[in-house]
Amino acid sequence: MEYFSQGFAKAWELLWHMDTATISAVKVTLSSTFVSLCIALLLGLPLGFLLGYCRFPGRRLLRLISDTLLAFPTVLIGLIVYAFITRRGPLGEFGLLFTVPGMVIGQAMLALPIITSWVAQSVENLDKRCRETLLTLGATKGQLVFLTIRELRYDVAMVCVTAFGRVVTEVGIATMLGGNIRYATRTMTTAIALETSQGEFGQGIALGFLLLLIAFLINALLVGIKRRVRA
């Protein structure tokens, strides 16, 4: 049990002194998650709206594929993206392997089906009177799309929080595509795995504590959004 207390003491020391390796891992984690989420949102929001709102041949199949991808293992995403960005891969010339942009591609792939499927579901669940009300108030097609998305803003925020939580805590993609390089691509989760395997419980616990704090803040945000939606 002693190493537990030693671990907590070390964690406190690292956080108090703003340890550079710890801060670097936090920065890499938050920045890569933020960028990948923005990319996934940019693609997933219109795609989800299209799948939920429009009726066209193949829509159900696309929904099924998107829903299936929700259970995509992160190591498999890592493997696929690895095959593309490795030196021998089709995108090898861009030198993305073991870089933050390489990780961002994989993380965006992880977040994309979450955003697409949830947005599609939210659009499908939206009260049909919303569309009728907007039409009877004189909305054009463009205004109808804009206002429908605006009406779903709390749902979209909840989707973002969920996707953020999924991406920020994943290990497989960050390890395979980032390479866990200190001060460069090491994230909080990969650092925890590495430091613990090397017997450095202090740093592992410090990062774990920060990850928990982030998860807590995200969930607090989610609760706030849910309250607003229910109201």
Add this chain to the structure above:
Amino acid sequence: MSEIYRAQNLVQVYGTVTALSLASFSVKKGEVVALTGPNGSGKSTLLRLLAFLEKPSAGELLFFGQGDDPRREVTLLLQEPYLLKDTVFRNVTLGLALRGKTSNLKAAFETVMHAVGFEDAETMGKRFFHALSGGEKQRVALASRLIVQPTVLLLDEPTSSVDARSARAIECAVRGCIDSGTTVIYATHDLSLLKALGGREVRLGEV
């Protein structure tokens, strides 16, 4: 008076159910028409067709002699109105904002809120959609229709699920609308509303 609506052999079918079958129907400008009839006789379906929310399965529906969609001239108040997740002010002035008429929104808002029986329009305007009672929601939804000054106002049982005070306020507001020359077509079971608004009665389900 010029003719606003002309319908011939209007039929609306949902799956295997014929929701409406109307041989002929016409409404003149400025006219008040009360659609009556038992549940399932097609009152709401006819209103949805007149609001151009749906296309008829068969038959012809002309608006001012044309088949074009005149959605900005016609507005429908649903039986159970939907309010956007926003303030009362934003809900009521949405129709004007959609038309790009953003000047004097406050004055227009206050006028229309007084018309539907809200004395303190400013306080009411700041309230959120979820903080309203059923009667208040209905009056706010009516205000959002009246503010755009439509050529045709369609009402689907506007007083069926509201308290007596709200019902009187709705009657009064619609009465004012009729007096200003707006064509009003409403569906109702409420005899007191029929008495208050009057108009030509079209009984569906018995044609």
